[in-house]
Amino acid sequence: MQKNDEKSSKHKVVLFNRSEGIFAVETGIWGGGRRGHNRQTVKLHYELGECSCQKYQNERIPCSHALAGRGL
Ligand SMILES: [Zn+2]
Numbered sequence: 001m002q003k004n005d006e007k008s009s010k011h012k013v014v015l016f017n018r019s020e021g022i023f024a025v026e027t028g029i030w031g032g033g034r035r036g037h038n039r040q041t042v043k044l045h046y047e048l049g050e051c052s053c054q055k056y057q058n059e060r061i062p063c064s065h066a067l068a069g070r071g072l
Contacts, residue, residue, distance in 0.1 A: 011068040014041065021047035023069035044069050 015024035023044040042052045044065045049056055055063040062070065 011064060013068055016069075021045055023065070025065040025068050027065075046070065 010028045012026045012028070013023050014026045015022070017023075023046060025042050025044055027040045027042070042065050044051045044056070046066060046069050049060070049066075051057065051063050051065050053063055053065060055061070056066055
């Protein structure tokens with residue numbers, strides 16, 4: 001059993017291409033395990049509502065990456 005919480009608080013926007021509306025969001029998951037952190041970079045095309053995690057376009061809800069990008 002694993003808990004899935006507070007992931008978005010670990011997100012960090014590492015690239016911001018304003019002219020193209022693209023963000024790269026790096027996620028570091030530091031969970032309770034011993035694996036250390038897990039880096040994953042997703043590409044977010046905020047204006048198109050697309051994110052490489054697929055959640056944004058599939059569910060039509062801003063994913064945690066989108067929320068991180070929107071804060072800029
Ligand atoms: Zn996403």
